[in-house]
Amino acid sequence: MSDNEVTKRMGQLLRKGAALLNTACPKCNTPLLRLKDGSMYCAKCDKEVVEQTAVASSGELQISSSETLNQLASKVLVSIELLIHSFPEKPHTEEIRAFAKTARDLVEILKRIQEVQT
Ligand SMILES: [Zn+2]
Numbered sequence: 001m002s003d004n005e006v007t008k009r010m011g012q013l014l015r016k017g018a019a020l021l022n023t024a025c026p027k028c029n030t031p032l033l034r035l036k037d038g039s040m041y042c043a044k045c046d047k048e049v050v051e052q053t054a055v056a057s058s059g060e061l062q063i064s065s066s067e068t069l070n071q072l073a074s075k076v077l078v079s080i081e082l083l084i085h086s087f088p089e090k091p092h093t094e095e096i097r098a099f100a101k102t103a104r105d106l107v108e109i110l111k112r113i114q115e116v117q118t
Contacts, residue, residue: 001044006030010043025049027068073113080106 001009010033014020018041019034025042032040032049040049083102088095 001046006044013041013043069113069117073110076106076109076113 010020010031013033013035017036021032021034021040023032023040024030025032025045026049028042028044030042030044032042035041041047042049080103083099083106087099091099
């Protein structure tokens with residue numbers, strides 16, 4: 001489905017009383033809709049999305065598309081590379097701190113991706 005069609009479908013649902021949530025679909029990152037029956041719906045995937053809290057407690061992971069995860073992982077790797085290249089020769093304490101924090105965050109994301117994939 002094209003983005004246009006997705007937007008159109010979301011518009012139709014909103015007019016029917018659905019609410020736009022600030023939660024995004026774990027698969028495609030499209031903002032989710034809360035339908036009148038209380039379920040969360042992704043217009044792009046055209047399916048109901050199980051709430052993430054519920055997903056976590058059942059031990060099942062909603063994010064299973066390895067293609068998406070691989071894309072994410074490659075973006076993280078590019079970010080790490082950029083981070084390394086942008087590191088100044090004589091960094092200030094603040095710069096080192098920011099570098100360490102960002103590096104840690106990025107590595108953490110990579111670790112999570114690996115956990116999900118294994
Ligand atoms: Zn989706």
